[in-house]
Amino acid sequence: MVSMHALSFGQQPKVQFESYFEPSAVTLSNSCAYKVIIQGSQNSPKGSIPNVPGLEISNNPKTFRKVSLINGVTAIKLELSFSTRPTQTGTFTIPSWPIIIDGKTHTVPAATLRVLAPTQQDIVNQQKQIQQQEDLKQAAFIQFSMPRDYIYEGETVVSNVGLFLWDRMPFTRIENAPVKKSEAFSATELGQPTEKRNVVKYGKNYTTYSWKIGLTSTTSGRHSLSYHSNVRIRTNNKRSTPFNSPFFNDPFFGFGREESLKVSSDSKAIEVRPLPTLGRPQQFRGAIGAFNVSSMVDRDHVSLGDPVRLTFSISGKGNFTSMPAPSFEKNKDFKIGPPAFSFEGNMQTKFEGTQNFEYVITPLSPGLLQIPLLHFSYFDPVLENYQSISSVEHPLRVDPGEKWVDPGDTTPVDEDDHSSQRYTTKDLFQTESEPGVWKKTFISRSLLQSFTFWVFQIIPLSTFGLLLFIGFKKRYRGVKSHKKQEDALLRDLKKYLSFNDSKKFFRCYRSIIQFKVGLLQSHPNPYSLSSEELIGLLEKVNKEKDLISTVRLLLVKFDDYEFAGVDQKTLNLKDEFRQALKIIKKLK
C-alpha cells in the first residue's frame, strides 16, 4: 500500500489522500476494487484516472461519506471505490494523478496491483459462467430483422423485433419493451406486441412477443444496432443467482421471489449511405420511399375571399415521420396558409399509409384561376434515383362577390328624394365575372328573316287548308247525295212511264215533289210531308202562286188516282211526264 499525505496550512482544513487496491493481489479471473480515500473534505472531486494497459477500471465509482468526532475534532472522510478487472497477469501500477477539490488541485498517490495466473478453480468457474450465459441466451433472447443490409440516410424501414421467452422459464412479465441501443437511428414508439405461442426454436418451445418498429437512420456511416429488454422472473429464495443452472435448477412456482433479467439481441452492423447529390431535384425535401400523390379541392366555384381547401395526399411506403409539406410556387392570385397534417395508416410505424396536407387557399382576385401546382420529389431507395410528381391542375372560378361598403362612409339620404337615393349606392356598378352569352352582332335578326319562323307557319297554314278541304268536301258530299236521289226518282218515273203504270207513276211523281219541296227547307224526312204541309212550305219560301196552285192540283190528282179509283185509260202519261219535268225545274 502506498500512501501520501498532502498537507495544507493556514485556516483551511488539511486534506489527505490515500489510494490502494483491495485486495492487492488477485487471480486473472477475479476482479478487485481500486479505492481512493479523501480525508478532510466531502466535496465532490474532479479528475480522471490514468489508463493502464491490462486493467479495465469502471468509470462509475461507488461513493461513501463518513463524518466522525474524535477527541473533539471533526473527521471527514470520502471514499471512492472503482471496480477493476484485470485482463492479463503481471504487476500494474496506477501512477499518481491530479484531482481537483474546491478549485484546488491535489495529487492522488500511485497504487499497485499484482495479478496472478488463474487457478484451476478459476478456469472451471469461468467456463461454467460462459456456459451459463450461453444457456441464458437461449432461455430469453431478442431477434430483429432489417429489410436490407444498408439503408439511406433519413430513410425509414420497418424492423420486426421479437422477444423469445422459453416456456419452461417462470417469466412473470415483461418489464419494458425492447429498446434500441444505437444513437444512429431513431425509432417510433412501440405499441402492444403480437403474442405467439409454441414457436419452436433450438429444439425448445417459446412464446414470442413481436413489435414492428419504424427505424429511421439519422447519420451516415456504419453503425451497430442492437435491442435489449428486461423481463421479470420468479426464482427461489436462495441468495444465489437464479441462473446458476437455468435448465436444471428451476425455481419453485409461486413461492420464490422475482428478479429482473436483462435480455439482449446480437449486435448487427448496418451501413447507412448518404443520399446521392447527383440529380437531386430542387423540390426534394427528404422524402424517401415509393409514393403516389393525389389532390382534390372541396369547391371549384367560390366568391372572392372565400377559402378553398386543397388536400394533397401522398400515399405509399416511406419516411412519413420526417416528411415536410410540399410548398407552392409563389402566386399573387392566392394567399396560401400553412397546411394541416393528418396521417392515415399504420400509426405505430408511420411507414405505410397516406399523409394528407390540407392547405387553406384564399383567392385574392376574381376570374377563372388555376390553383398553383404542388411538386413533390422523393428518393426511391430501390431504384436508387430521385422521382418527381405533381398535383393535377385545379381550375377555380372566383366570383367578385359582394362589395364591402364602409359603414362610416354612408351618408344619410332624404327619404323624399328617391332618385338621389337610388344613385348614391356604391355597388351600382358591379363587375360581372362571367361574360354571359357571346353574340356576333348587337342586333339580332328579326323573326321575319328567320327561316325557322316561316317553316313554323306551315303548321297553321296546313291546318287551315285541311279545314277548308274537309268543310268543302262535306258540303259537296251532301249535294251529290241529293242529286243522286233526284236522278233515281226520275229514272223510276221514266220506267213507270215506259210500263204505262199510272198508279206507280203518280206515286213516284208525288215523291219527287215531296223531295224537292223538302229540300227547299232542308227537311230531315221530306217523304213524310202531307199535301197541306207541302203547300205550306212552298208558301213559306215565297214560290210563285201559279206554281203553288199547280202543285196543289197535282197533289189532288195524285190522291184521286191513288185512292179514288179514277179511270186511267184516258190518261196520257207522256204529257204528264213533260209537265213533271217543268215543275221539277221550277222547284229548284
Next chain:
Amino acid sequence: MTHFFLTLVIICSVFPKSLISSSKDKLFYDAVRAEATGDLLTAIDLYEEASKISKSPNLHGNLANLYFKTEKYGKAVLNYRRALLLEPSNRAFKENLNFALETAGVNLRKTDFSTYLGSSSIDLWIILLATSFWIGALALAFLYFQGWNRKRFIFPIFIWCLLLCFLLWGVYTSTKNKRLLSKEVIVIETNENENNATQNIPLRRFAGSGSSANTYVNPGESLWLNLSNNSFLQSHKSLSGQKWFLVQSLGDDKKGWIKSDAVSFLTQAE
C-alpha cells in the same frame, strides 16, 4: 381517303372556333383580374380586345363600368347601350345607363330605350301578329263550316281586322326603330377635348374645324346620321383625311357636322 378529308374538314371548321372562343374568354377573365387588381386601363384594353372578337352583355357592361370609373361618360353610355341591346331586360344596365346619362349631363328620354315599340320588341310584335292571324282565320273557317249565318260573321271579322291592324302597326314601328338604330351614333370623348373643362363637342355649320358651331353636344348624347336624298350617309372627307358626318338629334333641335372620331356607331364595333 374520304374519311380523312371529312375529318380534316371537321377539324378545320371546329378548331379555329374553339381557339377564338377560348381567346375571348381568356381576354375577358384577364380583364376581370386586371380590374380586381386595380389596373383599370389594362382591363379596358383587354375588354376592348375581346369585344373585337365577339360581343356579350357582361363584357360591355363591365367595360361601361370601367369607362364610368375613368370618367369617360360618353364611352360608358355607349357600352351600356350596347349591353342593353344584347340583354334588353337587364335592370342593372338600365339603372347604370340612367345614372351615367345623369352624370354626363344628358337629358333622359324614357321613351328611347324602354318602350314596347323598341327594336328589341319587334319579334314580340311579329309573334303576336302571326298568332292572332292564324287563330282568327282558323276560328272563322271552322265556324263557317259549322253553318254559322253569314250575318253573324260581321262583328268578329271586324274585331279581328282591328287587332291585326294594331299588331301590324306595332311591327312597322318597331322595325322602323330598329332601322333607326343603325344610324344612331353616340358622342364620345376625343383626345382633342380631353383638356376641355366643359367637354362639350361642337356641331359645326360646315365640315371643317374652322367653321363656327351651330350648337354643342355632351359626350353620351345620341345623334342620328343624316341621309341624303339617295339614302346614303351624308359625310365629307377633308383634305387632311378627317372624316365628318352630318348628324342631327331626334327632335331635329340640334344639327351640324361632327368629326367621325367624336362619335361611335351604336351597332357597329370599331
